[in-house]
Amino acid sequence: MNSKTININVPxxxxxEGEGALELSIEEGKxxxxxxxxxxxxxxxxxxxxxxxxxxxxxTVARICGICPVAYxxxxxxxxxxxFQTKTTPWIRALRRVFYCGEWIQSHAxxxxxxxxxxxxxxxxxxxxxxxxxEAVRRGLRLQTLxxxxxxxxxxxxxxxxxxxxxxxxxxxxxxxxxEMVAKLEQGWHDSEALIxxxxxxxxxxxxxxxxxxxxxxxxxxxxxxxxIVSDQxxxxxxxxxxxxFKEHHAPHSTALHALLDGKPYLLGPLARLNLNHDQLTDxxxxxxxxxxxxFPSYNMYHSIIARAVEIRFxxxxxxxxxxxxxxxxxxxxxxxxxxxxxxxxxxxxxGLLWHRYEVDQQGEIINAVIIPPTSQNQARIEQDVAxxxxxxxxxxxxxxxRFYAERVVRNYDPCISCATHxxxxxxxxxxxxxxxxxxxxxxETLLLAIGSPFGADQTAWLVAEQLHTTPGVTLAYSNNPLxxxxxxxxxxxxxxxxxxxxxxxxxxxxxxLSADQLTSSSKQISSHGLGPLELLALIQQxxxxxxxxxxxxxxxxxxxxxxTDTQIQNSAQTLQQKLLTHLP
Amino acid sequence: xxxxxxxxxxHKFSSCDGCQLAFLNMGEAxxxxxxxxEILHFAEAGPLSENAxxxxxxxxxxxxxxxxxxxxxAIRANSAYLITIGACATAGGIQALRNMADTQQWIEGIxxxxxxxxxLDNSEPISSHVKVDLxxxxxxxxxxxxxVALRDLLFRVTPKPERDxxxxxxxxxxxxxxxITRGEPCMGSVTQNGCGALCPSxxxxxxxxxxxAEDANSQALANRLEGLGLVDKQIAQKFLFINSAAEPFQxxxxxxxx
Numbered sequence: 139m140n141s142k143t144i145n146i147n148v149p150x151x152x153x154x155e156g157e158g159a160l161e162l163s164i165e166e167g168k169x170x171x172x173x174x175x176x177x178x179x180x181x182x183x184x185x186x187x188x189x190x191x192x193x194x195x196x197x198t199v200a201r202i203c204g205i206c207p208v209a210y211x212x213x214x215x216x217x218x219x220x221x222f223q224t225k226t227t228p229w230i231r232a233l234r235r236v237f238y239c240g241e242w243i244q245s246h247a248x249x250x251x252x253x254x255x256x257x258x259x260x261x262x263x264x265x266x267x268x269x270x271x272x273e274a275v276r277r278g279l280r281l282q283t284l285x286x287x288x289x290x291x292x293x294x295x296x297x298x299x300x301x302x303x304x305x306x307x308x309x310x311x312x313x314x315x316x317x318e319m320v321a322k323l324e325q326g327w328h329d330s331e332a333l334i335x336x337x338x339x340x341x342x343x344x345x346x347x348x349x350x351x352x353x354x355x356x357x358x359x360x361x362x363x364x365x366x367i368v369s370d371q372x373x374x375x376x377x378x379x380x381x382x383x384f385k386e387h388h389a390p391h392s393t394a395l396h397a398l399l400d401g402k403p404y405l406l407g408p409l410a411r412l413n414l415n416h417d418q419l420t421d422x423x424x425x426x427x428x429x430x431x432x433x434f435p436s437y438n439m440y441h442s443i444i445a446r447a448v449e450i451r452f453x454x455x456x457x458x459x460x461x462x463x464x465x466x467x468x469x470x471x472x473x474x475x476x477x478x479x480x481x482x483x484x485x486x487x488x489x490g491l492l493w494h495r496y497e498v499d500q501q502g503e504i505i506n507a508v509i510i511p512p513t514s515q516n517q518a519r520i521e522q523d524v525a526x527x528x529x530x531x532x533x534x535x536x537x538x539x540x541r542f543y544a545e546r547v548v549r550n551y552d553p554c555i556s557c558a559t560h561x562x563x564x565x566x567x568x569x570x571x572x573x574x575x576x577x578x579x580x581x582x583e584t585l586l587l588a589i590g591s592p593f594g595a596d597q598t599a600w601l602v603a604e605q606l607h608t609t610p611g612v613t614l615a616y617s618n619n620p621l622x623x624x625x626x627x628x629x630x631x632x633x634x635x636x637x638x639x640x641x642x643x644x645x646x647x648x649x650x651x652l653s654a655d656q657l658t659s660s661s662k663q664i665s666s667h668g669l670g671p672l673e674l675l676a677l678i679q680q681x682x683x684x685x686x687x688x689x690x691x692x693x694x695x696x697x698x699x700x701x702x703t704d705t706q707i708q709n710s711a712q713t714l715q716q717k718l719l720t721h722l723p
Numbered sequence: 724x725x726x727x728x729x730x731x732x733x734h735k736f737s738s739c740d741g742c743q744l745a746f747l748n749m750g751e752a753x754x755x756x757x758x759x760x761e762i763l764h765f766a767e768a769g770p771l772s773e774n775a776x777x778x779x780x781x782x783x784x785x786x787x788x789x790x791x792x793x794x795x796x797a798i799r800a801n802s803a804y805l806i807t808i809g810a811c812a813t814a815g816g817i818q819a820l821r822n823m824a825d826t827q828q829w830i831e832g833i834x835x836x837x838x839x840x841x842x843l844d845n846s847e848p849i850s851s852h853v854k855v856d857l858x859x860x861x862x863x864x865x866x867x868x869x870x871v872a873l874r875d876l877l878f879r880v881t882p883k884p885e886r887d888x889x890x891x892x893x894x895x896x897x898x899x900x901x902x903i904t905r906g907e908p909c910m911g912s913v914t915q916n917g918c919g920a921l922c923p924s925x926x927x928x929x930x931x932x933x934x935x936a937e938d939a940n941s942q943a944l945a946n947r948l949e950g951l952g953l954v955d956k957q958i959a960q961k962f963l964f965i966n967s968a969a970e971p972f973q974x975x976x977x978x979x980x981x
Contacts (some may be wrong), residue, residue: 181737181787181817181818181821181846182818182820182821185821185824186817186818186820186821189956190960191957191960194960194964197930197932197964197965198817201739201741201816201817201862201965202739203739203740203741204738204739204740204741204742204743204744204863205740205741205744207741244748248747252747252767252768252769256769262769262770263768263769263770264753264768264769265753265754265757265762265768265769265770266769268754275754276751279750279751279753279754280750282747282748282750283748283750286748294921294922294924294925295863295865295918295921296744296748297741297742297744297745297748297863298741298862298863298932300921300922300925300927300930301925303927308925308926308927309925309926554740705788705789705790708790709789712793
């Protein structure tokens with residue numbers, strides 16, 4: 139893969155929650171390339187933070203993710219408090235756990251009912267699910283609302299809550315609020331049991347695999363805001379040592395930065411957390427699980443949905459225990475004295491480890507920020523799992539079947555691009571696409587013949603042409619198609635357009651009308667197993683008495699040292715499509 | 724009301740997804756909403772039909788890439804009524820802070836292979852590119868705002884945006900003013916209502932996440948903040964935060980940066 143390690147001290151910006159797609163290349167029955175693509179445009183949070191006060195930090199980082207703002211706020215305030223050597227009170231520590239419990243409950247309930255469960259019950263959405271499983275859906279919405287209300291109790295609203303700050307909270311809930319919340323949590327406690335038993339009725343695939351789990355671990359409790367980073371392979375480090383073991387890479391197909399542990403993919407999130415910390419759960423939390431066929435630790439990724447339900451039950455029990463003993467404190471916060479330094483915060487977001495590092499000056503103004511969200515850490519593991527799962531499933535399934543199967547695997551990880559993985563664009567590139575995937579229409583209007591090789595910028599014409607595979611009246615062919623297949627196409631096409639990557643000083647992706655002699659320069663790059671533009675042109679002239687309807691188009695690849703970006707490919711394809719649908723040039 | 728359900732689509736651009744949660748966090752009201760309108764496209768919830776023709780298109784997020792430019796044109800062409808939800812779609816959002824910086828330099832500082840990043844220089848509101856029929860401000864918007872707007876449209880009433888100042892809501896709730904009693908740098912006097920005065924209700928200063936109110940006198944507030952002891956940089960950052968690209972916040976904020 140074309141990636142390079144970047145220095146983590148450079149402000150790294152890796153907003154990943156957002157739009158995603160999956161791209162897959164299959165050649166001779168094997169996956170040759172698979173990319174979980176994340177297109178979400180970069181939002182530069184680490185840059186905005188520079189020069190702002192630590193007081194703006196919770197409100198700024200919350201905006202990275204609307205689904206887990208509490209996690210961002212918690213990692214951030216703990217990092218700053220470690221720099222300022224702030225000693226918080228047991229009340230603050232306990233209520234921060236309650237705050238976090240709210241987020242786990244709402245995020246997990248949303249994922250189980252709105253994103254994952256429809257997969258296993260043959261539905262497209264929660265709306266459809268509600269028509270068949272009314273009680274289960276209403277219970278799910280109730281649990282989600284319970285989580286939101288827990289966040290609201292401390293944060294006034296559940297999306298981008300406003301109650302948390304460095305040093306504690308802006309206000310303390312009243313005893314009456316706590317009493318009312320306890321009553322709702324008691325109902326939720328029953329709901330959580332019913333949820334786990336309902337999930338036991340789902341048919342989850344039996345699919346054990348090998349992977350490394352990473353999570354926080356705390357000596358006395360199920361981890362949320364504190365602990366050491368551990369793995370099931372023996373890793374046991376403080377959060378300050380994170381960068382010595384975990385490295386980020388920028389993969390060209392993504393605006394998220396991939397992270398690897400000692401060079402390998404790893405799993406974060408509820409399943410990893412439960413696998414590493416199940417001994418911290420009480421018998422009361424585990425009781426409904428004992429009535430199911432599921433046991434942890436588990437190395438079946440489909441059991442993530444069960445892990446989420448178990449964590450919902452844990453979070454409700456945890457919040458209940460704290461709020462039953464609730465007392466309004468004298469003050470909801472402690473005094474904060476800014477000082478210069480570097481600090482780390484690491485908490486367990488619903489989707490796993492959320493790691494922050496800040497450097498501040500003596501006024502508490504932020505000099506540097508590094509934020510590493512869980513989804514970018516899971517991305518390599520997701521790609522690994524999708525490739526493995528699809529090969530096991532069988533690559534000869536049709537594209538719809540492959541898409542559904544891949545989407546379901548991706549959703550196990552609840553990437554914060556879940557929204558996007560519900561419309562995962564699956565692009566399957568098969569090496570024999572032109573011969574097999576679409577029957578060739580000998581009466582086609584236009585034959586688009588893309589010239590290239592599978593290497594670097596030389597595949598540009600192939601990639602651009604591929605985008606036009608549904609364009610009416612256009613048939614695609616590639617220079618590496620067997621001659622026997624190309625010949626009848628070339629003979630019968632009313633119009634032939636040859637498309638090739640061209641070294642030029644024009645903007646990348648620009649389409650250029652060419653004459654035959656201009657092709658000479660690029661023909662050297664053509665791979666040995668395909669035909670070059672000059673050979674093709676000669677062939678066309680030989681086959682057809684009238685070759686004047688043959689046109690040559692180049693796509694500028696600059697100096698040819700880099701492949702074009704997706705957007706450049708798409709832009710080129712759009713221009714090309716317009717040209718083909720109207721009249722050349 | 725006709726028996727044919729209005730068709731609705733919900734689209735996402737550059738954002739945190741938080742405003743879409745105004746739908747997903749509705750609880751059972753979400754099921755009720757689905758019985759009153761036909762949701763054709765809402766990726767996060769399942770339905771997918773990005774290019775469907777709809778009566779109402781609801782748009783979250785700001786325009787930040789060249790691809791976004793093409794998408795928003797298509798959405799506008801396919802919809803009769805277009806609503807923006809949240810600070811990103813309505814005012815460029817927190818990521819519009821980049822509009823004041825050299826983005827290319829940032830990308831090069833962050834990504835090992837900057838040539839792969841498709842990013843426009845500015846993060847812009849939807850209204851910079853297409854006609855918007857209704858703007859719902861807030862970071863994030865809440866379920867009440869969206870329900871009110873859709874309810875109005877279902878009754879064939881033109882929704883009326885709220886642009887009142889937060890101070891009015893604070894007074895209605897009989898909150899103690901955090902600026903007068905404690906000298907907190909509260910933005911409520913220039914910020915539009917809609918959140919329900921959440922920050923003052925828990926004793927903290929409003930940070931203007933709902934954007935500028937109608938006739939906001941931000942210059943006067945900037946002077947008042949100076950009186951409270953804030954230096955120019957701090958005053959600028961109060962205005963240049965969640966809604967930095969919205970007037971008059973942008974002017975007032977930038978003036979203090981000089």
